[in-house]
Amino acid sequence: MSEELKELAYKNRWIINNRWANEAYQVDASQVADRLVALATGQQIDTDSTLSSESTVDVESYGTFEPPEWQVKVEPFPIVGRRFTRDSFIKYVRWVKDNETYTWAPSGITMHHTGYPDLTMRPNGFTEQHMLNIRHGYFTQRGWNRGPHIFTDDNGIWVFNPLSARGVHAVFFNNTRYGIEMLGNFDDLDEFRNPRGETARSNGMFAAATLMRYAGISSAKLNFHRHDPETDKKCPGKHVDFSAFEDEVLSILVTL
Ligand SMILES: [Zn+2]
Structure with missing residues (x-):
């Protein structure tokens, strides 16, 4: 597994555990983050882990919302604008x-x-x-x-x-x-x-x-x-x- 994947997995878990606004969704997301870290670091994966069968993405929160394209999409200096x-x-x-x-x-x-x-x-x-x-x-x-x-x-x-x-x-x-x-x-x-x-x-x-x-x-x-x-x-x-x-x-x- 690449170092980048490991780093992203750890950062993702940290953000979910420390910067999550809605606790009801944090539990599911946190379990996903644990599994992602396990996969990225080659740890034993607990197959009995009880991941919720419901989607962890709060689709209702933005419905069919389509984000606008960024005005400048490339480095250096991308902007949404x-x-x-x-x-x-x-x-x-x-x-x-x-x-x-x-x-x-x-x-x-x-x-x-x-x-x-x-x-x-x-x-x-x-x-x-x-x-x-x-x-x-x-x-x-x-x-x-x-x-x-x-x-x-x-x-x-x-x-x-x-x-x-x-x-x-x-x-x-x-x-x-x-x-x-x-x-x-x-x-x-x-x-x-x-x-x-x-x-x-x-x-x-x-x-x-x-x-x-x-x-x-x-x-x-x-x-x-x-x-x-x-x-x-x-x-x-x-x-x-x-x-x-x-x-x-x-x-x-x-x-x-
Ligand atoms: Zn100022």
Whole structure:
């Protein structure tokens, strides 16, 4: 058996045992993970092992949901680059959890504002072309081959970096946290008070709560970019209060 298979089997089992949101499905998935590890490492397989005959995939959770194709599918720097409604974002997060191979083990969420561009520069929010442009800018100007996982605007929730892969958004948090960028410059009071900015923040809160509920992230693991000791930015904006923001995320979480 290949080393890669062993590594994937162990990682898969760790994620199921430590990052699973729905305990009812964790039991079945955990048994599958044990057998996969046994197969990958050539251990004796217990044929009497009582695997449930029911499917371990929660098909009902996303029904006939078809995920959109990634805009850029190849290395270096693949991006999803697609917009989701709140409802389809929930389905997508659940679909990814069941169908993509995670190459990292996320345990938290870090919130950002875009700052530049601000709301005035994106009067109609983002487009798919903007996602490609952001990728191009990160790649050619900053030398990144990953970016934040999510952008939100007043129209919805954009998945940028694949959710199953580590992103780049805050030096100290890249290894462990999803990055969510909300459109606007919330150091500026007009942008903060703009209803479009409020909607972008509200969509950011919804995205964070969804990752907590459906991607196994603890509700205690939300923070702001400005909590990164490696930055002197006020991100996600000096007018955004952390406690009030966190309270709103948690109040959304209980509705999911
Ligand atoms: Zn930031």
